[in-house]
Amino acid sequence: MLTVSQAMEKFKQAKVPQNEELLRRWLRKGKIEGAVIHSKREGWLIPEDSIKSLIEEKKKKVQAKNKYQKAYNDGYQQAIDDFRANIRKWIVLGYEKSGSIKRSEFRQIAPLNSDKYFKFVDQHYFARGVAKPRPSTDYFYSEGFFCYPIGNIVIDSQEAPFNEIYEEEKHQHIDTLAILMLSEYFRSSYLETK
Numbered sequence: 001m002l003t004v005s006q007a008m009e010k011f012k013q014a015k016v017p018q019n020e021e022l023l024r025r026w027l028r029k030g031k032i033e034g035a036v037i038h039s040k041r042e043g044w045l046i047p048e049d050s051i052k053s054l055i056e057e058k059k060k061k062v063q064a065k066n067k068y069q070k071a072y073n074d075g076y077q078q079a080i081d082d083f084r085a086n087i088r089k090w091i092v093l094g095y096e097k098s099g100s101i102k103r104s105e106f107r108q109i110a111p112l113n114s115d116k117y118f119k120f121v122d123q124h125y126f127a128r129g130v131a132k133p134r135p136s137t138d139y140f141y142s143e144g145f146f147c148y149p150i151g152n153i154v155i156d157s158q159e160a161p162f163n164e165i166y167e168e169e170k171h172q173h174i175d176t177l178a179i180l181m182l183s184e185y186f187r188s189s190y191l192e193t194k
Contacts, residue, residue, distance in 0.1 A: 001045040010051050016058045086143065095140035095147070099175045101182065102136045109176060110183040112190070120190045125151045125182070139178045146181045155181045161188070 002010065004023060011018040027035050027044050032054065034047035103126050107118060126133035128150055140147040146155045157166040165180050172180070 002048055002051060004044050004046070007046050007051045010048075011055060011058075014055045014059070016055050016062065018058065095142040097141040097174050098138060099141075099178060100136045100138050101148075101175065101179055103133060104135075105175075106179050106183065109179045110187075111180075112183070112187050117187070117190050120193070121186045124189070125153075125186065139182075141174060141178065146178055148178075148182060153182070153185060155185055157181065 004020065004027070007023060008018065008020050023032075024044075026032050027037075027046070032046060033050050035044055035050065037044050103122075106121070106126075110117070110121075122133045125148070126137065134150070137148065137150045140149070144157045146157065147153070148155075155162055157163060162181055162184060165184055166177065169177055169180055
């Protein structure tokens, strides 16, 4: 039989973290098999087998936690590495495709056709930061992402609702796709303001 101090020493020798107060709480609640207290002066007496099984159980939990943490860290690091590789590629090589969106073409192609909607788009995009709306703006496309620098807008063509438009219209010219994506972005924003 072991005292609480001796049990804690066994945990320490096995290099398994354990809190003495938690061990005492388990003893009071009867969670450790065979543990007895004859008097407060003597303290708890714990069977060595119970401590060994607790140590093994704790080791398994620590190993599982470490395995999970390693997998999480590896996945996180892989995502960072992929991001850095893409950023490096975009900086060095530029985007896969780029083009410009003419305001007049946007007005022709946009599915929502109302003066209030076009005024909203002008206010938040074509006339952003200037007195009169720009006749055209640039966009960039790379690996499924449309980037519109004027509005600081980035659209992932794999996210809903853009993925549906992208799948239906991917045969279109990239400029038309860029307009459709931007139009959907502003359509959603415009409807939220109503």
